[in-house]
Amino acid sequence: MPVTASLLAFYCSSASWGGLEMNTLRFAQWMQSMGYRVALYAVAGSPLEGAARSTTVEVRQVPRNTKYFDFINAWRISRRFRADGVHTVWYRDNRDLDVLAWAKRFSGRGFRLVYHQAMQLSVKKRDPVHTFRYRAIDCWIAPLHFLAEEVRTNTRFPPERIRVIPLAIDTDTFFRGRLERTAARRHFGLDEDCTWIGVAGRIERLKGQHVAIEAVARLRNEFPDLRLAIAGEPTRGSSGDYYDYLRQRCTELQLGDRVRFLPFTREVSSFFTAVDLCAMTSAGETFGMVTIEAMVCGCPVIGTDRSGTPELLGDGRYGLLVAPSDSEALAAAIGSLLRDPEKRLSLGAQGRAYALAHFSHVNVCGKIATEVLRTLPREASQA
Secondary structure, X not given: OOOOXXXXXXXXXXXXXXXXXXXXXXXXXXXXXXXXXXXXXXXXXXXXXXXXXXOOOEEEEEOOOOOOOOXXXXXXXXXXXXXXXXXXXXXXOHHXXXXXXXXXXXXXXXXXXXXEOOOOOOOOOOOHHHHHHHXXXXXXXXXXXXXXXXXXXXXXXXHHHEEEOOOOEOOOOOOOOOOOHHHHHHHHOOOOOOEEEEEEOOEOHHXXXXXXXXXXXXXXXXXXXXXXXXXXXXXXXXXXHHHHHHHHHHHHOOOHXXXXXXXXXXXXXXXXXXXXXXXXXXXXXXXXXXXXXXXXXXXXXXXXXXXXXXXXXXXXXXXXXXXXXXXXXXXXXXXXXHOOHHHHHHHHHHHHHHHHHHHEHHHHHHHHHHHOOOOOOOOOOOO
């Protein structure tokens, strides 16, 4: 590798726009702010390229590669990276591994390859093909310990190359424009004198919004002022059947105005300031950004005891855990916090302190710099 190689390349051939792509752009911006030379390699016309154009991150266009055996693009990418002085390539989308692995081999192993895990790895991939493919990865970043354990159990990837580093929140900008409680409730049209449970996220069955609706129905007699605010919209391109089902369920349970449907909002900090509790009702989240967003706002979280949520909530130390799809258990957890306001406030405060300490982008990026990018030079004026 030429001694002048110093570029940190974020590569993503996705044509979608969701958490994977958003976090790719966020980390590119954060690492640039730490003094690294950064470029984002994205597909022309993709939502990611469009979003990146509004930032200071340099954008370089690449064709959308195929998932396997795209040798032509791999050769072109290897030459492109060599010409650009790429030192390290960072990717998150599984479909990009093969083309980047071949690009690395074609370049004479001329760059380091970092995989920032975005999905669970719950099936065995210890066969020769996967082992050969994973061999190209120099560092595997697992956002949580349970994900790292899946990698150790289900692959032959060298454990010493795995680093457990969580996703993060930009605490410098997350609270910017945050409304105080009264103003936030007025902004979202939430009655001031009611107790509100907040559910935020895409409207789809796996997110389990119906479980929250059913839990509110179970509690309506004991807590007549209890309300539910569901913020989100159906996945783009979906039929919207589940959204219609949620509306129908509210009618069947005679909930009237106890459930408020709100559109997707980017004002997340204001939303979690407006509500009293956050219910994370998904069947399972690899890494629930909504969970830590609620935590940093001091909003007590009740989450499902599957996938990454238990680890985010400290196995119940910083939030309550219930079984997924169990409206009775969710109702019991909500009721326990409504009957004990002191416990509710304490849980919110403990969750906030923990989240700010562990999921701040400053702390997370500092860990990446020392554990993953040790050999990558930074601009002296910014490092």
